[in-house]
Amino acid sequence: MLRLPEFNYIQPRSLKQATKALADLGADAMLVAGGTDVYPKMKRGQFTPRHLISLRGLRELKGIRDSKEGLWIGAGESLTTVSNHRLIAKHFPALAHAAESVSTPQLRNMGTIGGNVFVDTRCNYYDQTFFWRQAVGFCMKKDGQICLVAPGSSKCLAIASSDTSPVLVSLGAEAVLVSRQGERRVKLGELYRDDGIDYSTKAKDEVLKGLLIPKEALGRRNVYLKLRRRGSFDFPILGVAATMDIDERGECRYASVVLTAVASAPKIVPEASTLLQGKKVTKELIDTVADAAAKISHPLDNADMDYWYRKRMAKVYTRRALESLAGLDSSA
Amino acid sequence: MLDVSERRTGLSTLTGRQVVTHFDAQPRIDLRDKVTGQAQYIEDLPDLPLTAYGATLLSPYSHAKIVSIDSTDAEKSPGVLAVLDREHLDGQNPRLKLAPHEHFKLGDDQDFIAIDKVRFEGELVALVVAEDLRSAQRALEKIRVEYEPLPPVFDAVEALAPGAPILHEERGTNLLLEDSLAWGDIDEGFRQADRVFEESYTSPSMFHHPMEHVGGCLAQYVNGELNLWLPTSSPMRDGSEFAHFLGIEADKVRVRVPYVGGGFGSKIPTPSHYAAVVLSRKIGRPVRLIPSEEHSFRQNSRHAEVFKAKIGVKADGTLTALDVDLIVDTGAYTTGGATAAHNSVISAWGCYRIPHLRIKGRCVYTNKVPAGHTRATGKIQTTWGIECTMDSVARQMGIDPYEFRKKNVLLRGDFVAKGTPSMDTDYLDLMQQAVEGIGWDGRSNLAPSNLSATAGSRWMRGRGMALSLRHGSQGGGRAYAMATMDARGTVTIQHNAPEIGQGTHNLFSIIAARTLDVPQKEIRVKSPDTAVHLPFAGVSAQRTTMQMGNAVHNACEKLKQELFSLAAQVKGGKPEEWRLIQGRLCWAETSFSIAEIIKVLGGSGVLKCVGYHSVRPMEKESAFAGMDHWAPSAAAIDLEVNAETGELRILRYSVIADAGKALHYPSAKAQVDGGAVMGFGHALFEETIYEEGQLQNGDAFQYRLPVMKDIPEVFYSSMLEKEDGPGPFGSKGMSQTSIVTVAPAIGNAVYDALGVRVRSLPITPEKILRVLGKI
Ligand SMILES: Cc1cc2nc3c(=O)[nH]c(=O)nc-3n(C[C@H](O)[C@H](O)[C@H](O)COP(=O)(O)OP(=O)(O)OC[C@H]3O[C@@H](n4cnc5c(N)ncnc54)[C@H](O)[C@@H]3O)c2cc1C
Ligand code: SF4
Numbered sequence A: 001m002l003r004l005p006e007f008n009y010i011q012p013r014s015l016k017q018a019t020k021a022l023a024d025l026g027a028d029a030m031l032v033a034g035g036t037d038v039y040p041k042m043k044r045g046q047f048t049p050r051h052l053i054s055l056r057g058l059r060e061l062k063g064i065r066d067s068k069e070g071l072w073i074g075a076g077e078s079l080t081t082v083s084n085h086r087l088i089a090k091h092f093p094a095l096a097h098a099a100e101s102v103s104t105p106q107l108r109n110m111g112t113i114g115g116n117v118f119v120d121t122r123c124n125y126y127d128q129t130f131f132w133r134q135a136v137g138f139c140m141k142k143d144g145q146i147c148l149v150a151p152g153s154s155k156c157l158a159i160a161s162s163d164t165s166p167v168l169v170s171l172g173a174e175a176v177l178v179s180r181q182g183e184r185r186v187k188l189g190e191l192y193r194d195d196g197i198d199y200s201t202k203a204k205d206e207v208l209k210g211l212l213i214p215k216e217a218l219g220r221r222n223v224y225l226k227l228r229r230r231g232s233f234d235f236p237i238l239g240v241a242a243t244m245d246i247d248e249r250g251e252c253r254y255a256s257v258v259l260t261a262v263a264s265a266p267k268i269v270p271e272a273s274t275l276l277q278g279k280k281v282t283k284e285l286i287d288t289v290a291d292a293a294a295k296i297s298h299p300l301d302n303a304d305m306d307y308w309y310r311k312r313m314a315k316v317y318t319r320r321a322l323e324s325l326a327g328l329d330s331s332a
Numbered sequence B: 001m002l003d004v005s006e007r008r009t010g011l012s013t014l015t016g017r018q019v020v021t022h023f024d025a026q027p028r029i030d031l032r033d034k035v036t037g038q039a040q041y042i043e044d045l046p047d048l049p050l051t052a053y054g055a056t057l058l059s060p061y062s063h064a065k066i067v068s069i070d071s072t073d074a075e076k077s078p079g080v081l082a083v084l085d086r087e088h089l090d091g092q093n094p095r096l097k098l099a100p101h102e103h104f105k106l107g108d109d110q111d112f113i114a115i116d117k118v119r120f121e122g123e124l125v126a127l128v129v130a131e132d133l134r135s136a137q138r139a140l141e142k143i144r145v146e147y148e149p150l151p152p153v154f155d156a157v158e159a160l161a162p163g164a165p166i167l168h169e170e171r172g173t174n175l176l177l178e179d180s181l182a183w184g185d186i187d188e189g190f191r192q193a194d195r196v197f198e199e200s201y202t203s204p205s206m207f208h209h210p211m212e213h214v215g216g217c218l219a220q221y222v223n224g225e226l227n228l229w230l231p232t233s234s235p236m237r238d239g240s241e242f243a244h245f246l247g248i249e250a251d252k253v254r255v256r257v258p259y260v261g262g263g264f265g266s267k268i269p270t271p272s273h274y275a276a277v278v279l280s281r282k283i284g285r286p287v288r289l290i291p292s293e294e295h296s297f298r299q300n301s302r303h304a305e306v307f308k309a310k311i312g313v314k315a316d317g318t319l320t321a322l323d324v325d326l327i328v329d330t331g332a333y334t335t336g337g338a339t340a341a342h343n344s345v346i347s348a349w350g351c352y353r354i355p356h357l358r359i360k361g362r363c364v365y366t367n368k369v370p371a372g373h374t375r376a377t378g379k380i381q382t383t384w385g386i387e388c389t390m391d392s393v394a395r396q397m398g399i400d401p402y403e404f405r406k407k408n409v410l411l412r413g414d415f416v417a418k419g420t421p422s423m424d425t426d427y428l429d430l431m432q433q434a435v436e437g438i439g440w441d442g443r444s445n446l447a448p449s450n451l452s453a454t455a456g457s458r459w460m461r462g463r464g465m466a467l468s469l470r471h472g473s474q475g476g477g478r479a480y481a482m483a484t485m486d487a488r489g490t491v492t493i494q495h496n497a498p499e500i501g502q503g504t505h506n507l508f509s510i511i512a513a514r515t516l517d518v519p520q521k522e523i524r525v526k527s528p529d530t531a532v533h534l535p536f537a538g539v540s541a542q543r544t545t546m547q548m549g550n551a552v553h554n555a556c557e558k559l560k561q562e563l564f565s566l567a568a569q570v571k572g573g574k575p576e577e578w579r580l581i582q583g584r585l586c587w588a589e590t591s592f593s594i595a596e597i598i599k600v601l602g603g604s605g606v607l608k609c610v611g612y613h614s615v616r617p618m619e620k621e622s623a624f625a626g627m628d629h630w631a632p633s634a635a636a637i638d639l640e641v642n643a644e645t646g647e648l649r650i651l652r653y654s655v656i657a658d659a660g661k662a663l664h665y666p667s668a669k670a671q672v673d674g675g676a677v678m679g680f681g682h683a684l685f686e687e688t689i690y691e692e693g694q695l696q697n698g699d700a701f702q703y704r705l706p707v708m709k710d711i712p713e714v715f716y717s718s719m720l721e722k723e724d725g726p727g728p729f730g731s732k733g734m735s736q737t738s739i740v741t742v743a744p745a746i747g748n749a750v751y752d753a754l755g756v757r758v759r760s761l762p763i764t765p766e767k768i769l770r771v772l773g774k775i
Helices: A015-028 A038-043 A079-084 A086-091 A093-100 A105-110 A113-117 A130-136 A164-170 A270-276 A283-295 A307-326 B031-036 B072-076 B133-140 B156-160 B186-192 B235-246 B271-283 B293-297 B337-347 B379-396 B401-408 B427-437 B449-454 B504-516 B544-571 B594-601 B665-684 B742-754 B765-771
Strands: A008-010 A029-032 A051-054 A064-067 A070-074 A174-179 A182-187 A207-214 A221-227 A238-246 A252-260 B052-058 B064-070 B080-084 B124-130 B144-149 B175-183 B195-203 B217-222 B225-229 B253-256 B287-289 B304-313 B319-331 B356-365 B459-474 B478-485 B491-494 B523-525 B579-581 B584-587 B590-593 B607-614 B627-642 B648-658 B714-720
Touching: A015 A029, A015 A051, A015 A174, A015 A207, A029 A038, A064 A086, A070 A086, A079 A086, A079 A093, A079 A105, A079 A113, A086 A093, A093 A164, A093 A221, A093 A238, A113 A164, A113 A207, A164 A221, A164 A238, A164 A252, A221 A307, A238 A307, A252 A270, A252 A283, A252 A307, A270 A283, A283 A307, A307 B765, B052 B133, B052 B271, B052 B293, B064 B124, B072 B080, B072 B133, B080 B133, B080 B271, B124 B133, B124 B271, B156 B304, B156 B319, B156 B356, B175 B337, B186 B304, B186 B319, B186 B356, B195 B379, B217 B271, B225 B235, B225 B271, B235 B253, B235 B271, B271 B287, B304 B379, B319 B337, B319 B379, B337 B356, B337 B379, B337 B459, B379 B401, B379 B459, B379 B742, B401 B427, B401 B459, B427 B459, B427 B627, B427 B648, B427 B714, B459 B544, B459 B742, B478 B544, B491 B504, B491 B544, B504 B523, B504 B544, B544 B584, B544 B590, B544 B594, B544 B607, B544 B627, B584 B594, B590 B594, B627 B742, B648 B665, B648 B742, B665 B714, B665 B742
Parallel strands: A008 A051, A029 A051, B052 B287, B225 B253, B319 B356, B491 B523, B648 B714
Antiparallel strands: A064 A070, A070 A207, A174 A182, A174 A207, A221 A238, A238 A252, B052 B124, B064 B144, B080 B124, B175 B356, B195 B304, B217 B225, B217 B287, B304 B319, B459 B627, B478 B491, B478 B607, B579 B584, B584 B590, B627 B648
16 A cells, blocks of 8 residues: 655644644645545655644634524534534535535545645646656646646646535635634635646635635525536536525526536636526526536546536536526426 | 335345345354454464565556666665565576466466566566565665657557557567357358348456455565465465476465455466565565555456457347457456457357357457456456347347347257356346346337437436356366364364455355254364365356365265264264264264264364365367356346436346355355446446556546445345256356346446447446437
């Protein structure tokens, strides 16, 4: 089996100690929560930190509760807890389902939602052992110079692969970040950057404390559809998160569609709000939004299933997601 | 869509037979150890004193010349004990000897460590041993190998074309061997046909993917003798191969086999095992290998195949002729190429009455990981071919595929081929049970193509079936087992048939308990150890229940006779008047414990008998190596496929195998279930992908095995049990039958739903859209 390289393991007792250690150790250090992304990548030489700062056991990162601002989810909560939580299952089935669709039960018991929103971007040329990457001459995401998928590209095009982040973005969730300088709140969607290497705008010395889903999201219908080859285990090669609010007259008050695995960051489909809000939702309108979703999806030949298939499915899944929220489901 | 009330979780909530015998109700004897973590696999065995660790340097190229290897720095690296590469052979002849084959004269073509060239990505280039694994791995990084890359070839058809890169220059061609099977007069067969069809199907290379990695061992060469702890399916054969390689007597090699974490044909000696042995000899210390997943993936594989058939049929649906051309891709070296090609050739006709037949097979080298044997070697690929062909031809004739099969399938007692038993199963029963298992009447939609055009984004329902036939209990010569009874009445069974997950140890304990009529708890089954010289060809080719089962039965029968003779001597009467009933020796009105009788032999007295089983001797000019019976199965599937996206939803699956008699029902059924689950992987996901000179998905995440959610919730598996097999108590070999029918059943059901046919495995949504003309 592949072995972990040597590293220094730091176990802070409080969030304060954690942020201090992170600031002190700088670029040589990395945060680890459940470690389900970090440890396998260290074995394959994709991550090479000298120090790991563990977030396990930090009380400040725990808890899922209703507050006057909305639903608070501590970054250190496991995906199992998130997917089984009563309030989440009731109000945000999309989030429960997204969390439940991550890999396998064992990994969901270890993996956290904080780790999930910052999970590394993926690419078939990068998610390989050191031996394999060395044989192809490495790529710019780690140890190399060029992109092996698109040799002409000046940036890495590895794909955003978190299941929960598109759902959280579509629900309008905010991230609470803590560093030695203090705490800041930012829309989760703004924490992503469409760059396979530098995919997050989070400062290097910041720790995600938790996520807040705002009150107004509570009554909205939401759904998450995930494309993958197998029934479990696999990362999303397309994810569609949709949120919608429809009033008694069948008119759409709010609509949001966010895609994952079609670029290096979760992608918002603007047409969902511009075309649907204020109108009665029809199959024709949904088809237009679905076309728009496919248009902004740029899958490449660097993940499972053919890229043209993933692009086509962006349309089908967007349509299915919106139809199910609008109660227009016909394909079953 | 299925009604929710019909859904069930887990496999096989519907079973054919209820637990009936006392033995069925007992858990497997190895179960407790395995569930509690007590069972020892190769990595659990404790180190021997002074054990050193090996690390392997593999070729990053699929085809390259080795210009130079410089290991000076590695040798000086801390903790390093020795480096082995082509420059450090210490007089060892690197050439591996191929085991003799029943049908071919094969030339040895593989070195245990790369000499001039590497011919596949992952070929062993060097092995370092050090005081610990980390030191060995660090040293590896210091070995400098200069390669001159050569163009690789990954497709067997391309490898045969003029101008293709040649793997073994001295041969001048990538064609390894040709094989054929024929009867009747093929031209006459086509003359009799009213219609002739041509069909072709391909299957990709695959990896067996046992849960325990391929390539682990603990090797100790001391005082001119080799002790080897090896997860293998055939310790006796391996022992003699190692002896041959090292130039020592066979009895100087002792192979012991712990529990094996699955094999499916992959657990055979590999080049790194030979390297570990050579290094142990060199440093005079034991050497341990713990393979990584990527190394495991690069040690063995399954053959890719191209199946092309021309088939002649009379207007009433009677088959007249079948002409098949097969191309079998064995990867970089012969490995299992001869057997895979031969098995494919002798089984490509399926299970039908075909008066005029010609099958040709060519086995070809490519720059892929060498292909050994895989569960149902050569049969997975040909069943995919012939069963889709039958479905397709029937439909083109306007005949229902079920009726077409009923008309042409071999029936009990039919002559099959020279040197084989006549047909010994009832396909009509198998088929009927299979279709009933999914609640189907067996009738297909004969005009599905009308539907696909108007289907839009709908889920279309389809059903399909497939049959399989494999030679059961094939070849292997004689199997020996030994039964020993001590003064406490405990019976010990010794043998060389590894417990590789399939339940051999439990099986032998049941056979011994039933034969002797002693309680199963009095039976001990030892792990394989070649020091007790009991030959057996190995746990493969569906031969264990049949051959080793009969050997155990025979040993216990003899033991019983010995016991009766002894009892008669001591207590009176004639041996044939004695009986063993529930662990007690009975004669007339009296009964004794076994201990009371054996005691008379003195303190340490035991009774010991060796039993054996011989396969039918091979008939001259028969292509079929001595086989005892046929091993068939039938399967049916009910699915939905989305006409817009090609997504598949498997609703129900059913599979029926002919077990003769299941000696431990849960274990036998687990073989049927497990085979089918593997079959779902082959049908829908699995293939080793080679692109741009490299193996792209050689790890457990990128190589997609089926997961629980991919198995239909309604999964019906059952067995025919007519107690008509030649194995102990009427049993037959049946462990490789259920794996082969899944893919063609799905392919046929997709046609039933949409009117289009996918002709290459795996069947993916993308391919379905392609054949629908939707891309
Ligand atoms: C076989 C396999 C299958 C997988 N399948 C999926 C899948 O289907 N979908 C999916 O989304 N993921 C999948 N994953 C990835 C991973 O398991 C999950 O994303 C998981 O939620 C990561 O959480 P973690 O706590 O283990 O993160 P870690 O591995 O501990 O960390 C992941 C990243 O997040 C950072 N991080 C963690 N916590 C914080 C924090 N509080 N503040 C700031 N940074 C933080 C770490 O520094 C690191 O960069 C899979 C992984 C494996 C090995
Ligand atoms: S997209 Fe290009 S640079 Fe990024 S990981 Fe893949 S190959 Fe490397």
